[in-house]
Amino acid sequence: MELLDIINLVFWGVLFLVLALKLVSSIKLVPTRSAFIVERLGRYNRTLGPGFHALIPFLDKVPFKVDLKEEAIEVPPQECFSKDEVHVTVDGVIYLSVMDPAKASYGVTDYRYAAVQLAQTTTRAVIGTLDLDRTFEERDTISARVVQVLEQAGESWGIRVHRYEIKNLRPPESVRVSMEKQVTAERDRRAILAKSEGDKQAKINRSEGRKKEMINLSEGTKQQLINEAEGRAAEILALAMATADSIKKIGDVVAEPGGSEALKLQLAERYVEHMQGLAKDKTRIIIPADLTKADSWLSNMGVDIRS
Incomplete structure (x- = not known):
């Protein structure tokens, strides 16, 4: 076999291998809650959703693979100065998700880094308007303000910020001791x-x-x-x-008949009994000369027994 034939055989073999690799790489399987950005000849062509997709070899490529699930991004600690010139260290967490994969790929270089930087600058700005005591009470206000600013920027970045939570808000040690004494x-x-x-x-x-x-x-x-x-x-x-x-x-x-005489007799008996009692006590008493004339001495005693 001549050298030229060998060269041709190698060339066509390599070309076939390259075509086979390109054909295989042009088949894309997109997972759930993911999106692939397709460029054709260097320009944005379309966004691939979950499922099976076939691209045109040599013309189409996938430069960006975007995760559509909600992400929790750490915001590193930073020093902020309150309104009364006390510096505090603040860190937090951003919860966001990609709503427009194309804008997230072309609207900003790195939407995660951009969101973190914007959250830090907004936090510093909000804390700068509050006294130290209020910074601990106004966490919800700070979080709401950061979410509002990120939402405005997120429209052009193709992202949606669900919430921002402040993890730690630490004052200097001397201030912390003073606050503990105050508490x-x-x-x-x-x-x-x-x-x-x-x-x-x-x-x-x-x-x-x-x-x-x-x-x-x-x-x-x-x-x-x-x-x-x-x-x-x-x-x-x-x-x-x-x-x-x-x-x-x-x-x-x-x-009644005979009642008057009976009454006279009873009164006389009681009178006699009373006199006997006085006689026993050796008391001097005066009695009428004729006890048979009860009518007269009873009348003298104030007793009227007339019928």
Whole structure:
């Protein structure tokens, strides 16, 4: 075999191998949540979505492969100065995803790096308008402002920023010690205030309890006096009614035949018994000369037994 034939055989073999490799490389399998950017003769041609795709060898190529899943990008720590000239160290995390693969590939050199830089500059600008004490309270404000700025830039970069979270916000050690002392003092003040409020409420409760106790005692005494008065009134009424009833019965008996004589006899007996009692006590007594004339001396005693 001549040398020329060998050269031709090698040439066509290499050419076939190159064509075969180009043909194989022109077949693209795009994964889910990914996109391939296709250029034809150096110009943007189309964006390939998930699935099987065949390109034209030597004319088409894939310079960019874009991941469409949401990404968490670390924002490195940076020093920022607050409004009251205190420097704090701030870092965070950006959560974003690519919405337009073509803009993400051609609109900016590196959208991740650009988003981090813009987040840092915006954070410094926002913290510069806040006092140190407010920087710890306004984390949501800082995050919202960073997201707003990134959204405006993201329209031309083909990305969407979902949220920005501040991980750490660290003041200098001297400031941190002072803040801890301030927090401790405030905690002690609240504890003392709570204790004084508790003592005050306890005293109020005790005084209210004594007040209610005295009211209950006075109400009980009042009711007792009312009950005793009602009892005495009922007793007097009962005695009066009994006395009236007995007088009425005596009057009825006296009105009957022989009643007057019986009454006279009973009164005389009681009189005699009374005199005997006085005689035993050696008391000087005066008796009528004629005990048979009971009418006269009973009348002298103020007793009217007439029927």
